[in-house]
Each structure stands twice: as structure tokens, then as C-alpha cells.
Amino acid sequence: MKNSDLLRYKGYSARPEYSAEDRIFYGKILGISDLVDFQSENAKDLEGEFHKAVDDYLEFCAEIGKQPQKEYSGLFNVRIPPELHREVSVFAQAEGVTLNKAVEQAIRAMVHS
Structure with a gap:
């Protein structure tokens, strides 16, 4: 969907x-x-x-008197294999962006495809 x-x-x-x-x-x-x-x-x-x-x-x-659940904070921990962590870090440095920005772009591409 x-x-x-x-x-x-x-x-x-x-x-x-x-x-x-x-x-x-x-x-x-x-x-x-x-x-x-x-x-x-x-x-x-x-x-x-x-x-x-x-x-x-x-x-x-x-x-x-309960606070309704709503928006996400935008902060979450992700566990990935160390080799992938290294690869994405090198990729981010080569692209001149932060690791967070590289991961954000990858997630955005996945969600909007």
C-alpha cells in the first residue's frame, strides 16, 4: 500500500x-x-x-487526563551490523553529509518509493 x-x-x-x-x-x-x-x-x-x-x-x-499519543520525536536508535555502519559512515563522508543526513535520505527514499 x-x-x-x-x-x-x-x-x-x-x-x-x-x-x-x-x-x-x-x-x-x-x-x-x-x-x-x-x-x-x-x-x-x-x-x-x-x-x-x-x-x-x-x-x-x-x-x-491522559496525554494522547501523537507525534514522533524524530529520535530513535537503530542497530545495524558494524560493517554496514562503517560503509554508511564512509559514504556520508564522501558525500559531504553527516551520518544522520545519509540515513535520513536512505529512509526517505525507501518510504517515498
């Missing part, structure tokens, strides 16, 4: 799917550990159900 196939609303994303067995369209909010899902019997109403699920999640968090 392409990135453009995701539903987006108020900083949240979901990937819609279809269950032929249950004859429903469904999805869940991606990128958070809280389970927030939604469903609809037809594709036309699915995006509205997603919006309602996000709104309900935000309202519920406010009611119980």
Missing part, C-alpha cells in the same frame, strides 16, 4: 482494509500503542468513521 492510500486526520493516520468474510471495511490508527479502531459497512463512510474514532480518542484522553 502506498503512503497516499493512508487516511489522515488531526495528525493521525490509518490504513483502510476490507474483510470479505465479515463484509466490512476497517482500520486502526497507526503509530500509537493505544488501540483505536473503526469500521464501516461501506467504503463511502469509512473516512468519517476514522474521523469519529480520532475525535473519540482525543475526547476520552481529555476526560481521563
Whole structure:
């Protein structure tokens, strides 16, 4: 599924799917550990159900005084083999960019391909 196939609303994303067995369209909010899902019997109403699920999640968090999960910080640790670490470091130096920038460019190319 392409990135453009995701539903987006108020900083949240979901990937819609279809269950032929249950004859429903469904999805869940991606990128958070809280389970927030939604469903609809037809594709036309699915995006509205997603919006309602996000709104309900935000309202519920406010009611119980919980900070809703949202944006990523942009900081994460990645473990790679030492040889690959060396190769990407040499590549970054040869390109005149930082290691972080080289990794960012590689991830961006992967995500947007």
C-alpha cells in the first residue's frame, strides 16, 4: 500500500482494509500503542468513521487526563551490523553529509518509493 492510500486526520493516520468474510471495511490508527479502531459497512463512510474514532480518542484522553499519543520525536536508535555502519559512515563522508543526513535520505527514499 502506498503512503497516499493512508487516511489522515488531526495528525493521525490509518490504513483502510476490507474483510470479505465479515463484509466490512476497517482500520486502526497507526503509530500509537493505544488501540483505536473503526469500521464501516461501506467504503463511502469509512473516512468519517476514522474521523469519529480520532475525535473519540482525543475526547476520552481529555476526560481521563491522559496525554494522547501523537507525534514522533524524530529520535530513535537503530542497530545495524558494524560493517554496514562503517560503509554508511564512509559514504556520508564522501558525500559531504553527516551520518544522520545519509540515513535520513536512505529512509526517505525507501518510504517515498
